[in-house]
Amino acid sequence: MIVMNEDKIISGNNAIQPEYETYKPTVKKVKVKKNNRKKQTKHKIKVMRNIGIVFVIGVVLIARYSIIYNMQMQLNSTQNRVDKINKQNENLTVELVKYNNLGYIEDTAINKLHMIQPQKSSAVYADLNKTIIKEDPSKDKKKINSILDKVKQFKWR
Template sequence: MIITSKKFSVEGSTALSPQKKEVIITEDDKYKKIKESQKDILRRKKQIQLKRQARIIAFIFITFIIGFTVIYRYSKIYTLQREFANVQDKASVLKSQNDDLNKRLMMYSNIDEIQSKATEELHMIEPDNTKAVFVDLNKNSVKLQKNYGESNQGKSIVEVIESKLFFWR
């Protein structure tokens, strides 16, 4: 059996005749109990205060993380919007350039204007079938020198490699 308080103690067997013995509490015991209870109260207050401080620090940390995340995302969104605006500007410039090129192409697509410009400004003449030169591109017109270096015909691959590596042979 565990004694939880010291008001009384039991000596001997309590089965036959339980006797209670009262413990005399002195002033020193009262003073010690009061001191211990005050220490317990102070310790509990400190624990509660530490828990509050821990909660406040955790709240500040979570707030900081959320704030940083929000600012980071807004900066990303702003960057993407700026890039999008730049791309739209470039697209509008390219579209206007494309329109200008289409206008110029329409101007020069008339065959009569091209022919008149070629004959008047560039002094070109119309081709005549009698003066045309026909070239057969399938014919090999380039001649190679056959006596360039040593001839490798009739040699095996090993002999060719040896002749390239060991040129003094």
């Protein structure tokens, strides 16, 4: 018997109502499995991509917060240093006021340094507007000449 249609295989007598056996090709099953595998791999890739994106976002957020924390720590340390320096300045101004007192200065000069108060008759007045030491202009010329001589000697070597 020649089979004309592969989908309908007749077995038995044609007078009795034949029972049809459906033929399912195995090729379709393989294609379905391949399609399922492709879908599964695409789904796995999407899941891995989403996990990667969440991981990167988490790392960026943690890095950002760590930078902010470090900057806050630096700000606190600089504020502490500024406070210490301000306290030192206040202490120095208090000491300056203490030493600025004329009575304290006289007491220290007389008792610690054994100084005596000058008398008006022993005072010597000097005119500080006049120049006492005169500069010798020939020294400048000698310096220039000596420098030129050194350069000439260095040049001709």
